[in-house]
Each structure stands twice: as structure tokens, then as C-alpha cells.
Amino acid sequence: MPAQTMEELVSLCKRRGFIFQSSEIYGGLQGFYDYGPLGVELKNNIKNAWWRANVHERDDMEGLDASIIMHRLALRHSGHEATFNDPMVDNKKTKKRYRLDHLIKDQKADVLAKVAAAVNEAPENIAAVSARLMEQPARAAEILVEAGVRDAFSGEVGEWTEPRPFNMMFKTSIGPVADEDSFGYLRPETAQGIFVNFKNVVDSTSRRLPFGIAQIGKAFRNEITPRNFVFRVREMEQMEIEFFVAPGTDEEWHEHWLEQRLKWWEDQGVPRQKIIVEDVPADDLAHYSKRTYDLMYDFPTLGHDEIEGIANRTDFDLGSHTKGQAELGLTAQVMENSDSVAKLTIPHPETNKPVVPFVIEPSAGVDRALLAVLSEAYHKETLENGNERTVLKLRPHLAPIKVAVIPLARNKPELVDLARRIKADLQRLGLGRILLEDSGNIGKAYRRHDEVGTPYCVTVDFDTVGKGEDASLTDTVTIRDRDTLAQERVAIADLAEWLTARLR
Numbered sequence: 259m260p261a262q263t264m265e266e267l268v269s270l271c272k273r274r275g276f277i278f279q280s281s282e283i284y285g286g287l288q289g290f291y292d293y294g295p296l297g298v299e300l301k302n303n304i305k306n307a308w309w310r311a312n313v314h315e316r317d318d319m320e321g322l323d324a325s326i327i328m329h330r331l332a333l334r335h336s337g338h339e340a341t342f343n344d345p346m347v348d349n350k351k352t353k354k355r356y357r358l359d360h361l362i363k364d365q366k367a368d369v370l371a372k373v374a375a376a377v378n379e380a381p382e383n384i385a386a387v388s389a390r391l392m393e394q395p396a397r398a399a400e401i402l403v404e405a406g407v408r409d410a411f412s413g414e415v416g417e418w419t420e421p422r423p424f425n426m427m428f429k430t431s432i433g434p435v436a437d438e439d440s441f442g443y444l445r446p447e448t449a450q451g452i453f454v455n456f457k458n459v460v461d462s463t464s465r466r467l468p469f470g471i472a473q474i475g476k477a478f479r480n481e482i483t484p485r486n487f488v489f490r491v492r493e494m495e496q497m498e499i500e501f502f503v504a505p506g507t508d509e510e511w512h513e514h515w516l517e518q519r520l521k522w523w524e525d526q527g528v529p530r531q532k533i534i535v536e537d538v539p540a541d542d543l544a545h546y547s548k549r550t551y552d553l554m555y556d557f558p559t560l561g562h563d564e565i566e567g568i569a570n571r572t573d574f575d576l577g578s579h580t581k582g583q584a585e586l587g588l589t590a591q592v593m594e595n596s597d598s599v600a601k602l603t604i605p606h607p608e609t610n611k612p613v614v615p616f617v618i619e620p621s622a623g624v625d626r627a628l629l630a631v632l633s634e635a636y637h638k639e640t641l642e643n644g645n646e647r648t649v650l651k652l653r654p655h656l657a658p659i660k661v662a663v664i665p666l667a668r669n670k671p672e673l674v675d676l677a678r679r680i681k682a683d684l685q686r687l688g689l690g691r692i693l694l695e696d697s698g699n700i701g702k703a704y705r706r707h708d709e710v711g712t713p714y715c716v717t718v719d720f721d722t723v724g725k726g727e728d729a730s731l732t733d734t735v736t737i738r739d740r741d742t743l744a745q746e747r748v749a750i751a752d753l754a755e756w757l758t759a760r761l762r
């Protein structure tokens with residue numbers, strides 16, 4: 259059975275060096291995390307699996323790695339300066355600050371019902387309730403108090419302020435002069451780096467529609483209430499595709515990408531039946547979206563929450579960043595742009611006339627992917643001998659450590675030397691991390707590697723070096739399978755092939 263609580267995962271991540279609080283020795287920084295020795299391996303493996311499926315194994319995709327700090331005009335014309343806001347409300351009594359929709363969602367059912375009734379919305383539709391409150395901030399403050407909305411910090415009904423929009427972008431000054439114009443934004447999504455490079459990529463690759471640009475990288479959001487471990491952080495990593503298509507074919511491509519992405523999650527060990535595909539209601543759609551499917555994974559403790567959004571962004575983005583908007587027949591409502599120097603069109607595949615393509619965007623968070631993958635992989639089992647074990651049943655391609663080579667006794671140089679040589683040979687195969695595990699206690703080594711998801715432990719024993727009872731076992735090792743616990747004897751000469759077949 260997969261993990262039952264978030265606490266189990268948090269505890270494993272800290273204990274085994276997957277994830278640490280950022281700047282912990284100075285009291286920690288809320289909403290920021292550091293990935294430790296095993297976390298960085300798992301994260302890289304997830305990113306590589308995504309890149310492989312979406313770039314290397316497709317013929318219609320290009321890759322990109324754009325800068326994190328972007329020109330302020332890029333994020334003005336993208337709409338983020340004006341609309342990348344979350345609704346924020348303060349409790350004057352406790353001085354605590356909350357995201358309005360999160361505050362309402364966390365209330366008891368009767369309180370939530372009262373708030374929803376006051377704005378004529380259904381309590382299930384938190385986004386709509388929040389949107390209605392934001393339309394009437396003064397009245398909203400009264401509604402929150404009248405309905406008895408409590409502050410989780412004090413447990414008491416709050417003295418709520420009028421809710422107001424809070425822009426989530428981080429600003430930073432650029433260059434030695436700190437004047438009003440010398441600033442840029444840390445990108446709140448990697449997508450914008452793709453849109454502003456559209457012309458560069460098309461010109462340098464001669465791509466025709468339909469095609470996509472894929473990017474993995476950091477994005478930053480000054481979340482009002484970062485919470486739930488790495489689920490909601492202020493510095494995150496995203497894996498995004500902007501897939502450019504001819505207008506009119508967008509809905510079909512949207513369905514195509516939904517299928518592709520569900521299949522990818524399945525390949526990472528996150529099954530379809532654990533994901534609800536939510537057709538995002540109009541009130542909750544981002545400013546650029548015509549329609550969005552949110553993939554909602556059933557996290558332990560949290561319940562269903564978003565791991566990926568697949569949005570139909572129409573011609574909004576390229577239309578916003580292009581020059582000469584007036585003559586391009588855009589369907590999206592965009593802000594006038596007299597700053598851009600590039601015309602972001604491409605020949606229509608049928609008419610050959612210049613057109614601003616529509617965009618389908620599958621956007622997944624690496625941190626949330628890691629959490630979902632860990633949740634599914636985490637198992638507690640009782641073995642036949644009554645012992646309990648914690649085991650991470652990660653797909654082998656995701657496992658942080660691929661193989662542990664273990665000499666049966668640490669004080670027998672012939673075993674240790676041979677184990678070291680085998681490890682060195684395996685390292686040269688480029689399969690990922692291969693470790694020599696010579697702590698001396700094989701039972702403990704197995705338990706440790708079960709807990710971090712190492713798929714195979716290779717043991718060098720006395721038979722291997724021809725000093726056991728069975729001479730036919732000379733030059734063979736034992737391979738222990740993490741999931742089945744089965745042990746198989748394999749010739750050292752066949753080891754590379756045996757492991758490569760299972761780990762690639």
C-alpha cells in the first residue's frame with residue numbers, strides 16, 4: 259500500500275537525505291527546500307525521463323534553456339504584472355496572512371457553507387466563492403467575520419481585513435545602479451522564456467506547425483502561504499512544453515496531450531486511477547486560458563491536488579509578445595504592444611499565410627512529481643520472518659542508487675577488492691549511481707537500500723572467490739531483487755548485460 263500520510267514521506271526524506279529545509283542552520287527559509295544526495299538523483303531521473311519522452315523520443319519538439327531573470331517588459335506583456343495575483347487577507351488580531359481561497363477551504367463545513375451562501379455560490383466551488391468575495395472587498399471582510407471564519411494559528415474567529423490582490427512575482431535589481439527602471443523579474447513560469455524565443459527557434463530550426471518547445475527549469479512564486487512540504491514552494495522547478503498548432507486544431511491537440519501526459523505519469527509509477535482529470539471551472543482559469551485540464555493526484559493527507567496543468571493558451575501569448583498585433587487577426591484579447599521588435603508568426607500549414615499559432619501547454623512541477631512518485635513508491639511491509647521493512651518501490655529508471663555492491667565480510671580483502679573491481683566496472687556503464695557498500699552488516703545494508711529504493715544489491719561472497727562449498731559458483735555473484743526479495747546467481751561476466759537490460 260502506498261504512503262498513508264505526508265509525515266511518513268517528510269520523515270523519510272529528511273532521514274535518508276532526499277530533502278532538507280533551506281538554510282536550516284539559520285532557522286530555515288519558509289517555502290524553500292534543498293535537495294540532498296538522494297533527492298538530487300531522484301529529481302534528475304524524473305527530469306531525464308520527461309526530457310526523453312518529450313524531446314528525444316519525438317520528432318516534433320525542440321529543447322530550450324532560457325534565463326531565469328527576465329526583462330520586466332516580457333512579464334508586463336505576458337499579463338503577469340497585472341494579473342498574476344492571489345487573493346490575500348490578514349487577521350488584524352494575530353497579524354497572520356492567508357491566501358483567501360486556502361483560508362476558506364480549510365474551514366469547517368458549516369462555516370464554509372455560510373460564506374458560500376453569502377455570495378450565492380456552491381461551497382464546493384472554492385474558486386468561485388473567492389472570486390465573488392474579491393469583487394466586493396469591504397463586504398467580504400464582514401462576511402468572513404459573520405460566518406465565523408477561524409484563523410488556524412489561534413483557533414479563534416479572525417478580525418479579517420478586506421481581501422486584496424497580491425502579486426506573486428519576485429523582483430530583483432539588475433546592475434550596479436538601483437534606480438526605478440533597473441529591475442527584472444524572476445520568471446513565475448518557464449513558459450515566458452519559450453514565448454520570447456519563439457522566433458529564434460523557428461528561424462534557427464526551420465520548424466513548421468505543429469511543433470513544440472520543451473524546457474525544464476526553475477520558476478519562482480512568492481506564495482502567500484507555502485505549505486505541505488515541497489508541494490507548494492516559492493522556488494520550484496517546472497517541466498513545460500509549449501506546443502504550437504494551427505488555429506482550429508487546438509482542441510484536438512489538447513486531447514492528444516492529455517493522453518500523452520497521463521501515459522507518462524503511468525510510466526513513472528503514478529497510475530491513472532490515482533489521478534482525477536479536472537476540467538477547470540471558468541472562475542479558476544488563468545488569464546490566458548480557454549480551457550485547462552488539471553491532473554489532480556490523490557496525495558496522502560492532502561487528498562486530490564494538482565500535479566500538472568494542461569492548458570489551451572490560444573494565441574494569447576505570442577499575440578501578446580508580437581509587434582503589429584492589429585493586422586494579425588488575433589482571437590485573444592491582448593494588451594497593446596509597442597515594445598516588441600519581433601513579429602511572432604509562422605506560415606499556416608495549409609494557406610502558407612503568416613499566422614499566430616495557438617498553444618497547448620502541458621506544465622508539470624518537478625517538486626510535485628517527486629512527491630507523487632515517492633508517495634506511490636513508499637511501502638511498509640511485514641516480511642515472512644515477522645520483520646517490518648520500509649521499501650521504496652521506485653521504477654528502476656528513477657531509483658537514486660541503481661546498484662549496491664556488497665562484499666559479504668568487510669575484513670576479507672579478497673572479497674572487498676573484488677567487490678570494488680565489480681563496482682568500478684559497473685560504474686563505467688553509465689547507468690547512474692553504483693555504490694560499494696562495505697559496512698559489514700549485510701542485513702542492515704539491505705534494509706537501508708530498500709528504504710532508498712535501490713533495485714538491486716549485488717553480493718560478493720566466499721563462493722564468488724572459489725572458497726565456498728560449491729565450486730560451480732566461482733566467479734558468480736548473488737543479485738537480490740528489492741521488490742520480490744528473490745536472489746539469483748549470475749556470472750560476473752554476465753553482470754553488465756543483466757543489469758543494463760533492467761536499468762536502462
Ligand SMILES: Nc1ncnc2c1ncn2[C@@H]1O[C@H](COP(=O)(O)OP(=O)(O)OP(=O)(O)O)[C@@H](O)[C@H]1O
Nearest residue numbers: 481489490491494564565566567621622623625626
Ligand atoms: N508553488 C508551487 N510549488 C510547487 N509546484 C508548483 C507551484 N506552483 C505551481 N507548481 C507546479 O507547476 C505546475 C504548473 O503551474 P500552474 O500555474 O498551472 O499552477 P497553479 O494552477 O498556479 O497551481 P496551484 O493552483 O496549486 O497554485 C503545477 O501543476 C505544479 O505542478
